[in-house]
Amino acid sequence: MPQNIYDNPKFFAGYDRLRAENAGMNEALEQPALKSLLPDPADLAGMRVLDIGCGAGEMCRWLADRGAGSVVGMDISEWMLQKAAASSHSPVTYIHIPAEDASFEPASFDLIVSSLTLHYVEDISPLFRNIHTWLSGGGRFVFSMEHPVTTAVQGRIEPRWLEDGTGRRVAWKLGHNSDEGERVSAWFVDGVIKYHRTVATVLNTLIDSGFRIARVLEPHAVEEAERARPELLEERMRPPFLFVAAEASA
Amino acid sequence: MPQNIYDNPKFFAGYDRLRAENAGMNEALEQPALKSLLPDPADLAGMRVLDIGCGAGEMCRWLADRGAGSVVGMDISEWMLQKAAASSHSPVTYIHIPAEDASFEPASFDLIVSSLTLHYVEDISPLFRNIHTWLSGGGRFVFSMEHPVTTAVQGRIEPRWLEDGTGRRVAWKLGHNSDEGERVSAWFVDGVIKYHRTVATVLNTLIDSGFRIARVLEPHAVEEAERARPELLEERMRPPFLFVAAEASA
Numbered sequence: 001m002p003q004n005i006y007d008n009p010k011f012f013a014g015y016d017r018l019r020a021e022n023a024g025m026n027e028a029l030e031q032p033a034l035k036s037l038l039p040d041p042a043d044l045a046g047m048r049v050l051d052i053g054c055g056a057g058e059m060c061r062w063l064a065d066r067g068a069g070s071v072v073g074m075d076i077s078e079w080m081l082q083k084a085a086a087s088s089h090s091p092v093t094y095i096h097i098p099a100e101d102a103s104f105e106p107a108s109f110d111l112i113v114s115s116l117t118l119h120y121v122e123d124i125s126p127l128f129r130n131i132h133t134w135l136s137g138g139g140r141f142v143f144s145m146e147h148p149v150t151t152a153v154q155g156r157i158e159p160r161w162l163e164d165g166t167g168r169r170v171a172w173k174l175g176h177n178s179d180e181g182e183r184v185s186a187w188f189v190d191g192v193i194k195y196h197r198t199v200a201t202v203l204n205t206l207i208d209s210g211f212r213i214a215r216v217l218e219p220h221a222v223e224e225a226e227r228a229r230p231e232l233l234e235e236r237m238r239p240p241f242l243f244v245a246a247e248a249s250a
Numbered sequence: 251m252p253q254n255i256y257d258n259p260k261f262f263a264g265y266d267r268l269r270a271e272n273a274g275m276n277e278a279l280e281q282p283a284l285k286s287l288l289p290d291p292a293d294l295a296g297m298r299v300l301d302i303g304c305g306a307g308e309m310c311r312w313l314a315d316r317g318a319g320s321v322v323g324m325d326i327s328e329w330m331l332q333k334a335a336a337s338s339h340s341p342v343t344y345i346h347i348p349a350e351d352a353s354f355e356p357a358s359f360d361l362i363v364s365s366l367t368l369h370y371v372e373d374i375s376p377l378f379r380n381i382h383t384w385l386s387g388g389g390r391f392v393f394s395m396e397h398p399v400t401t402a403v404q405g406r407i408e409p410r411w412l413e414d415g416t417g418r419r420v421a422w423k424l425g426h427n428s429d430e431g432e433r434v435s436a437w438f439v440d441g442v443i444k445y446h447r448t449v450a451t452v453l454n455t456l457i458d459s460g461f462r463i464a465r466v467l468e469p470h471a472v473e474e475a476e477r478a479r480p481e482l483l484e485e486r487m488r489p490p491f492l493f494v495a496a497e498a499s500a
Contacts, residue, residue, distance in 0.1 A: 173423065199466065
């Protein structure tokens with residue numbers, strides 16, 4: 001049974017505050033990069049879209065506003081979906097189900113997106129094969145996940161940043177990269193479970209599932225955000241997230 | 251003018267000793283991984299092969315022994331090529347030229363390999379486009395290079411390993427990953443110039459040059475070598491090399 005950490009009260013409150021305060025990297029880095037891989041409005045028009053791990057539905061609403069024909073958001077967290085439903089929005093539908101348990105007819109979607117969800121999935125191989133089946137030929141799968149250089153050390157090397165004598169961060173401590181599998185760490189609460197796999201494994205699993213790699217991104221924060229919050233310059237030391245756009249064979 | 255560090259006497263002597271003593275990672279990690287991406291002898295039979303940065307010609311001879319129809323080895327280093335010529339081997343031809351200056355007719359090769367050379371090339375974009383042109387449709391480009399997590403810090407963060415109080419290596423210090431470009435460091439001699447780019451840039455440059463990514467590897471040493479030399483287990487902390495197999499559009 002996949003872990004549903006988002007419905008832990010303490011986690012939910014902490015995460016909700018993080019997002020609300022815009023203190024996270026979502027707006028400064030993750031969302032701009034992910035959106036850069038999505039179709040232009042002209043191409044998005046009428047598309048059938050699935051959002052895996054939709055959380056409170058921000059991306060679903062954004063896609064609908066940009067002209068998507070239909071958007072299905074699915075998430076493991078009932079609380080997140082309740083937030084999503086509170087700003088309900090045609091043509092978005094929400095489904096409460098873990099990604100691993102979902103089932104759709106072949107060629108149900110033209111675009112499948114997933115934002116910062118796949119590092120919670122223990123085995124991406126069956127899910128990637130399903131996603132390939134759910135996409136129509138030539139359809140696109142676009143996702144972000146915690147970058148392997150960050151999941152590698154999660155719960156294994158603490159603190160993860162190396163600081164100089166003045167407390168300034170000077171390097172990221174990388175280790176355990178070859179050792180794929182479960183990582184247990186504390187993030188708002190103890191015992192948050194994520195799964196580490198190398199960049200190579202992520203890409204090869206896509207290829208073996210029938211995808212063609214179209215784009216890979218390892219960006220730092222957008223420069224406007226870096227100017228406003230210079231601490232974001234630290235993200236240039238190592239990529240916090242990995243982004244991939246992949247195309248299903250037509 | 252590309253740097254030809256291999257024809258520096260001190261570098262050449264140091265590198266030659268490294269290879270001769272089998273103290274490097276070539277036999278324990280780099281060669282097995284690179285060879286795993288090459289065609290089987292049945293498919294290699296009769297193939298026209300180019301080796302970019304062939305050094306002393308080990309890979310050229312290996313390919314010829316496995317049935318390649320013709321092998322062209324090219325290298326910037328005249329001394330390396332003199333070593334290569336000393337064990338001359340039909341059907342191998344050596345050319346003394348930097349990869350950046352080479353020119354072949356379109357569709358001259360069925361397979362192009364490059365072992366630990368591309369991190370010396372300042373701009374891989376024109377070279378990748380050339381390689382795509384030199385390959386016949388459906389041809390394969392297989393290469394290894396220093397992994398971006400290692401080139402990122404070259405000459406920027408020293409020492410690159412973090413050690414505990416007992417001198418044991420506990421993590422690799424990653425930094426400067428977003429800052430692509432020249433890296434000057436000491437390796438047998440001072441002033442060895444390499445070029446850092448992210449994994450994303452390497453893959454996207456391939457895609458933009460018309461290649462389809464077929465395989466990506468970030469391996470640690472083969473287990474037999476790890477058992478014989480336990481210090482090789484350190485390579486599991488971070489990938490020392492990046493390997494890619496890419497296919498030219500048919």
